[in-house]
Amino acid sequence: MMKVMVGIADDQQLFLKSLVTLVNTFGQFTVVLDAQNGNDLLDKLERTKQEPSIILLDVNMPGMDGIHAARQISQRYPAIKLVALSMRDDDTTIINMFKAGCCAYLVKDIHPDELEKALGEVYSKGFYNADAVNINFRRLLAHGDKSNETRFTDREMMFLKLACTDMTYKQIASEMNLAERTIDGYRESLFEKLNVQSRVGMAMEAIRRKLVEI
Amino acid sequence: MMKVMVGIADDQQLFLKSLVTLVNTFGQFTVVLDAQNGNDLLDKLERTKQEPSIILLDVNMPGMDGIHAARQISQRYPAIKLVALSMRDDDTTIINMFKAGCCAYLVKDIHPDELEKALGEVYSKGFYNADAVNINFRRLLAHGDKSNETRFTDREMMFLKLACTDMTYKQIASEMNLAERTIDGYRESLFEKLNVQSRVGMAMEAIRRKLVEI
DNA sequence: GCAGATAACGGGATTTTTCCCGTAGCGACC
DNA sequence: GGTCGCTACGGGAAAAATCCCGTTATCTGC
Incomplete structure (x- = not known):
């Protein structure tokens, strides 16, 4: 069976490499690309022959951060599905990441099983909504996205x-x-x-x- | 060959589990215990039959944080070697962790290879000083720990x-x-x-x- | 055994902050 | 010409924060 190719970007190298190891233990997925910030990610995307189907993107990174990286990628590589990964779950960040083209938002203390489930759903359905952020998300969309600026x-x-x-x-x-x-x-x-x-x-x-x- | 038993504590579940997976890929080590905060860690230490030789301890955790956890553990389990793991590298935090009984201080964006090396040295020599924090460490000890002012x-x-x-x-x-x-x-x-x-x-x-x- | 540090608690007064109810001028934009 | 956003202002009441006056218990070190 062909595995789903995944890219990961996070500024903390230890977390990045650990996450690569973890995701590679998920039967369905294989990590083909990892980067330490937005620029690094875009560089590597241009060069690679194995374009990932999904990219896990940290929101808070030095250099080019997650929001700008997401914008660039969703423009240049519309086929790639972006999953935002963040420590915080404040409303504005969530909205911004979705607006920048992400199709899922995960907080960093989720259980690995949920990550696997999220990746699976993003690949098959094209989106994933964690229960935790789902409520806020809907509420925000309800009152017409005041958060934009x-x-x-x-x-x-x-x-x-x-x-x-x-x-x-x-x-x-x-x-x-x-x-x-x-x-x-x-x-x-x-x-x-x-x-x-x-x-x-x-x-x-x-x-x-x-x-x-x- | 008997593997060295390691414990890990970090509040972010995804990082925790990823790191467990990563450390388990290191030939010499095996993770026998993981926890999401200080209290959790102490609970599990009391119950386990496989006491780890080394514990990787996140400095910033809700509930009981790394400093307090380190103090407790170094008192109750003096045989266990503590390795502090932190996002930040400010002087006072480093000093506090060493004073609380840690024998190494690592920042979270180190390369996995360095983590493996650090674990190896901590196990064999009992300490490890990363180059990055080494300088600050010595400087601080030099001017007599002003942090207590x-x-x-x-x-x-x-x-x-x-x-x-x-x-x-x-x-x-x-x-x-x-x-x-x-x-x-x-x-x-x-x-x-x-x-x-x-x-x-x-x-x-x-x-x-x-x-x-x- | 006592000094000194730490932790916990009580009453009362004053100031500051917070939250309501408002009004009005001015420039921009359709 | 009207509406909208920004700026500026008023009075009154409730809640929170600040600043006083205190006490008691525990633990640690000399």
């Missing part, structure tokens, strides 16, 4: 920067030459955009999304 | 971690099974140690000093 105005960014310090809102207001209530308005809109419910949560999310430098 | 207790670290989220102190208190006032005590001492005057400032400083991951 959450935009922040200059004033919001300025407020966000100051909110990530020891200052009180009163101090921030005077720093920005605004009334306290105006600050409160920015706070409210940012809470909604960042999907948080406290200033600490807002600050953490700002750091996480690299909107504010530490 | 501000000490944080275990409970303080736990509180700090939770304080860097959207949770209220009330929620944190119930998460840690403590009264609100006790939480307030931790807050006060951390404000002083970190030299801040608000929770946001505390969270930012915690991130800056890499006491808490984002």
Whole structure:
């Protein structure tokens, strides 16, 4: 029986090679390509004679990350099915990966059996939805994909920067030459955009999304 | 030939199982035990009849993390050699793991060959120093371990971690099974140690000093 | 056996943050 | 000309965070 050819990209070499070994134990699949980042992956795809049917793609990689890699690959190699692999399961990342052309999203602490099942379904059906992310996914599609680009105005960014310090809102207001209530308005809109419910949560999310430098 | 028995602990199940598969391909070694966190590891160590000679221990795990697990194991099972496995290579983490009883520190993007070599050396010589971390290690020992200048207790670290989220102190208190006032005590001492005057400032400083991951 | 560090807890006051209800000017775009 | 997004502002109430005043128990080291 012809085995299904799989490619894997992940920046952590140990995980990458381990995963290669694991996937090769799945009877139906064989790993024909592995890469440590997006550029590496595209290079190797161009050169190889054994084009994989499925590529397991880490979302967080230095250099070209998973989202950009997914976009490139789904354009240049539309036949290849992309499976996103990530540590986190936040809504925006999931949506972005699907929009970039992925047909499945897996978190990194799934059981190997589920990975095998997912690979099987992706190959036969063309998609796989893990129960864990399925709910969020549908909910997001339901309210029309607000996540595509959450935009922040200059004033919001300025407020966000100051909110990530020891200052009180009163101090921030005077720093920005605004009334306290105006600050409160920015706070409210940012809470909604960042999907948080406290200033600490807002600050953490700002750091996480690299909107504010530490 | 008798194979060397190895245990592995990592919170990401996929990585854990992949690594098990990988290490089992190393001729000299065989994995007899795997766990998803510190508590799980200690449980399984108590029950097993095949005590591993070496344990590969992830540093960042929920529940009981690598540092605490290392302390417990090196006390209860001094014969077991501990190898720390981490994504990061910052000085304090390395020092802490060595102080907790580890005899090697590996970053997660090493090549499988180096892992095999490291396991071999740890088994035969009792230690292994990767070139990459060797320099930092020596430098740190040279200037006398400044990392103890501000000490944080275990409970303080736990509180700090939770304080860097959207949770209220009330929620944190119930998460840690403590009264609100006790939480307030931790807050006060951390404000002083970190030299801040608000929770946001505390969270930012915690991130800056890499006491808490984002 | 006592000092010192750590951990846990209580009451009360004040400030800050959060969450509601709103209004209004201005520029852009169809 | 109307609607939409951004900016800016007001008052009031509830919840959370901050800052005081304390206490008790345990463990570790000298």
